[in-house]
Amino acid sequence: MVDPVHADCSASSTAFLERHLGNTDGIPDVETMLRAVGAASLDALIDEALAPGIARSQDMALPPAVDEDAALAELRAIASENRVCKSYIGQGYYGTRTPAVLLRNVLENPAWYTAYTPYQAEISQGRLEALMWFQTLVAELTALDVANASMLDEATAAAEAMAMAFRLRRTAGTTFLVDAETFPQTIAVLRTRAEPLGIALRVCSIEAMGNGDAMAHGDTTQVPDAAHAAGVPVTPDVPVAPDVPFGALLQYPGASGIVRDDRDGIAALHARGVLVIVAADILALALLTPPGELGADIAIGSTQRLGLPMGNGGPHAAYMACRKELMRALPGRIVGASVDTHGQIAYRLALQTREQHIRRDKATSNVCTAQALPAIVAAMYAVYHGPEGLRRIASAIARRTAVLAQGLRELGQTVVHASAFDTITIDVGSASSSIVERALAAGVNLGVPTMPDVHDVHDVPGTLAMPGLLRIALDETTTDADVEALWALFAPLTAPDAFRYADVAQRASTLLPAALERHSSFLQHPVFHRHHSETAMLRLLRRLSDRDLALDRTMIPLGSCTMKLNATSAMLPMTWPEFADIHPFAPAAQRQGYARLAQQLGQWLCAATGYAGVSLQPNAGSQGEYAGLLVIRAWQRAQGQGHRNVCLIPASAHGTNPASAALAGMQVVPVACDAQGNVDLDDVRAQCARHADRLAAMMLTYPSTHGVFEDGIRTICALVHQHGGRVYIDGANMNAMLGLCAPGEFGGDVSHLNLHKTFAIPHGGGGPGVGPVCVAQDLLPFLPGEPGGIGPVSAAPLGNASVLPISWMYCRMMGARGLREASRMAILHANYLSVRLRAHYPTLYTRAPVGGKPGRVAHECILDLRPLRDATGITAEDVAKRLMDYGFHAPTLSFPVPGTLMVEPTESEPIEELDRFIDAMVAIREEIAHVERGEWPRDDNPLRNAPHTAPTLLAASWMHPYSRERAAALGRDKYWPPVGRIDNAQGDRKPRCTLGAMGEPA
Ligand SMILES: Cc1ncc(COP(=O)(O)O)c(C=O)c1O
Incomplete structure (x- = not known):
């Protein structure tokens, strides 16, 4: 058992806490802040901020904090329980070489990993351009017109594509056909996602797909060799109601390694009005005819093998590309080109009206945080190697695979297919288990095809191996000697010298089908040709990151985002080989370190939230929401209440909430807020009563998205429970609650957490996350x-597993007291900002004032700029852009209330940085006063023209009524925005989301 919290007070237990907090209780700066907010003490302030009756019943049970060295040593011991083997399992995860220049200067570089999602495009040009390269890479390798800026993983990308095809369907059909060659984990996720949408999955062979009768009747009894070899069950010959399929998913190359020419099959599917999705191996496309040329409408896949370690399953960037006619139905973020006020090309997020933050339950997807950082690594891998380099790497893999297969045949083995890129399936009959055991003893993992015959294919009894089949998938790291060692596993009695790679290679011919050879060029944009030296790459990365504002330069006071310190010591373990080089489907015995890490972290998260159990699998907050709602739905079914499908959601909720509810098959019913911004209790009462028979859940954020600990929370939870519903508390704002109150104690049944907020995983410029x-x-x-x-x-079973050590380190170094102190400081900082800025920008919502003191906010505050807009025409957006001139990333703009800025300073900022921000905001208010007094026109002032670039300030003529000095907002370490205000509407009229051969947006 863990020690009680009170024991947590040794010097070493506070060592990290002092590094993490910007200010610590008892120091003069805290006294200054308490005086400013008019609180007698920090305890008194927290009492005034917290709703009555919700304080924790007992302290969090976490082990006492240890310092950075001790935490790293402990984690090393845990990591050593993982066993790093050579994995030839494939199935979507492969060994890869992360170029050191990318490892050090992207993955391990805070300028990249501490950046936020590029909603403020003018200060995000570096990563936006890098994401344009990612999209260009994907679009060109797949030969489709547009790609998005990443998806969460290949399986969820397949599910998103299925949902996209469903939305676009031209028939009343509800059947989705799935190639029996599809990776089992993809099929398993498709199953989870299909059912709430009313989609019937049919796993069958490509031959059966192309056959109209088979499609109508599910007659897929002819299990082809390929399906058998892929290890995937084929829908049995049971009579099914005739239904017209609306979409089909093909895997290319197949899970068994087969490389099929599916042109005819795709044409036959098209002839029946079926949209075709191809899950393609991105590296194979350097050599193979791309999906777009085969006729696919949509392509999806993973870019893991472009430089990102396997990491026990993630994080990696999945991709999705489609024909341009389908572009407006694409899920996820898309980067597009537009122009700034000076007419120069600038990048920003395009077509946002598809997304959850605007369309809510009508959005194309619930995806918010995606995989920006892994996508940037993949893009840079392509930039560093160029098209020729990618071809070289892919060719070397294909060549070794052919030699491997040749050798195995010569050794008397049955290689199932005549075609292959990197994977071969061998039918070894009864020798299977002895070969696997021999391999394991030699530290080698072979692929053992599995079939997802139960809900969960991961580590679950009932996941059946296909008898007699083994699979070997090679990758960039495989050497000639590795191939020789593989042969030895299959023929232990053959003398090593008798069978040499160089000899066999002479007799091996390619297994890539000639008809599928790629002839079209790709990556013609100059960036993919000019950065092949390390010097060039290093400077490119520096140039790009210099354009962006990340946490390594300034506070990023984004409300609802918790941009706190991502401690360097916590970042170190993710690239240790014991965490990085683990295949997610390696035998469980090799993943014991991960299991222990997950068990400990899970236990701490339960202690923090007051819940009984946790799944770490969701790889973003949106996915946690989705999973949580499905859990509620499954529980209700088990109670015989499966008809319950109404989900109450306050109007102020984050867009992912309604989008997730819709994906979970629920009907979203909005609940009003009252004049104080609280959830309107009368409306909750009325809606609960109105939907009593069908109430499934209420989903609300706490503290509210308005930044307040609402007093009515316990009443709301009780009302929902009385009417048969369950309460989902969105835990994205957990940073206000650690050690103070726990959703599982004050009435919540389910919560997701955003480890990429409260638990110190960096945002990575828009992912990865863990939810x-x-x-x-x-x-x-x-x-x-x-x-x-x-x-x-x-x-993957543990989702974005390799970033979990970051949160483990954070909890281990903070301990219960540290985490509680973090929340208390976060609340103090927010109240300090709110009070100091009150005379200039009033805070919109607070708890009702007690005893003549100002009303308190939780860990964030909404500054109301609407009165200023009404008086001067200056908008919250103008202030956000002007902050860039002052060197700040703007607070959250117009969420949850249009025309406001929501500020969340977090516990990590020192008072100097808080004051610098306050000073900038006050200076900006003075600028607004000039407009108010009519001294500067409404349409020509430093706010309306912000941000100001260096070239505009140095131009020969200066025609504005304010000085160049004023415009520059010169201060120490001046940040120069690289572009002026970007024209969003222009960019969306004719979206350009890739870069052409001349470097121009296309
Ligand atoms: C309140 C709230 N809920 C849910 C989410 C979604 O989390 P994610 O972006 O990880 O999907 C966010 C993200 O900003 C949020 O602020």
Whole structure:
């Protein structure tokens, strides 16, 4: 058992806390802030901020904090319980070489990993351009017109594509055909995602897909060799109601390694009005005819093998590309080109009206945080190697695979297919287990095809191996000697010298089908040709990151985002080989370190939230929401209440909430807020009563998205429970609650957390994230990963596993007291900003004032700029852009209330930085006063023209009524915005989301 919290007071237990907090209790700066806010003490302030009756009943049970060295040593011991083997499992995860220049200067570089999602485009030009390269890479390798800026993993990308095809369907059909060659984990996630949408999955062979009768009747009894070899069950010959398929997913190359020419099959599917999605291996496309040329409408896949370690399953960037006619139905973020006020090309997020933050339950997807950092690594890998380099790497893999297959045949083995890129399946009959055991003893993992015959394919009894088949997938790291060692596993009695790679190679011919050779060029843009030296790459990365504002330069006071310190010591372990080089489907015995890490972290998260159990699988907050709602749905079914499908969601909720509810098959019913910004209790009462028979859940954020600990929370939870619903508390704002109150104690049944907020995983410029879903005792059996649970929501059992050590380190170094102190400081800082700025920008919502003191906010505050807009025409957006001139990333703009800025300073900022921000905001208010007094026109002032670039300030003529000095907002370490205000509307009229051969947006 862990020690009680009170023991947590040794010098070493506070060592990291002092590094993490910008200010610590008892120091003069805290006294200054308390005086400013008019609180007698920090305890008194927290009492005034917290709603009555919600304080924790007991302290969090976490082990006492240790310092950075001790935490790293402990984690090393845990990591050593993982066993790094050579993995030839494939199935979407491969060994890769991360170029050192990318490892050090992107993956391990805070200028890249501490950046936020590029909503403020003018200060995000570096990563936006890098994401344009990612999109260009994907679009050109797949030969489709447009690509988005990443998806969460290959399996969820397949599910998103299925949902996209469903939205676009031209028939009343509800059947989705799935190639029997599809990776099992993809099929498993498709199953989870299909059912709430009313989609019937049919796993069958490509031959059966192309056959109209088979499609109508599900007659897929002819299990082709390929399907058998892929290890995937084929829908049995049971009579099914005739239904017209609307979409089909093909895997290319297949899971068994087969490289099929599916042109005819795709044409036959098209002839029946079926949209075709191809899940393609991105590296194979350097050599093979791309999906677009085969006729696919949509392509999806993973870019993991472009430089990102396997990491036990993630994080990696998945991709999605489509024909341009389908572009407006694409899920996820898309970067596009536009122009700034000076007419120069600038990048920003395009077509946002598709996304959850605007369209809510009508959005194309619930995806918010995606995989920006892994996408940038993949893009840079392509930039560094160029098209020729990619071809070289892919050719070397294909060549070794052919030699491997040749050798195995010569050794008397049965290689199932005549075609291959990197994977071969061998039918070894009864020798299978002895070969696998021999391999394991030699530190080698062979692929053992599995079939997802139960809900969850991960580590679940019932996941059946296909008898007699083994699979070997090679990758960039495989050497000639590795191939020789593989042969030895299959023929242990053959003398090593008798069988040499160089000799066999002479007799081997390519296994790539000639008809599928790629002839079209790709990556013609100059960036893919000019950065092949390390010097050039280093400077490119520096040039790009210099254009952006990340946490390594300034506070990023984004409300609802918790941009806190991402401690360097916590960042170190993710690239240790014991964490990085683990295949997610390696035998469980090799992943014991991960299992222990997950068990400990899970236990700490339960202690923090007051829930009984957790799944760490969801790889973003949105996925946690989705999983949590499915858990509620599954529980209700188990109670015979499966008809319940209404989800109450306050109007102020984050867009992912309604979007997730819609994906989970629920009907979203909005609940009003009252004049104080609180959830309107009368409306909750009325809606609960109106929907009493069908109430499934209420989903609300706490503290509210308005930044307040609402007093009515316990009443709301009780009302929902009385009417048969469960309460989903969005835990994205957990940073206000650690050690103070716990959603599982004050009435919540389910919460997701955003580890990429509260638990110190960096935002990576828009991902990766981790969105664990925590649940009450009676919901435990329904979690993903449980045998009778909702099924997997991510491709890998532990989702974005390799970033979990970051949160582990954070908790271990903070301990219960540290985490509590973090929340208390976060609340103090928010109240300090709110009070100091009150005379200039009033805070919109607070708890009702007590005893003549100002009303308190939680860990963030909404500054109301609407009166200023009405008086001067200056908008919150103008202030956001002007802050860039002052060297700040703007607070959250117009969420949850249009025309406002929501500020969340976090606990990590020192008072100097808080004051610098306050000074900038006050200086900007003075500028607005000039407009108010009529001294500067409404349409020509430093706010309306912000941000100001260096060239505009140095131009020969200066025609504005304010000085160049004023415009520059010169200060120490001046940041120069690289572009002027970007024209969003222009960019969306004719979206250009890739870069052409001349470097121009296309
Ligand atoms: C309140 C709230 N809920 C949910 C989310 C979604 O989390 P993610 O972006 O990880 O999907 C966010 C993200 O900003 C949020 O602020």
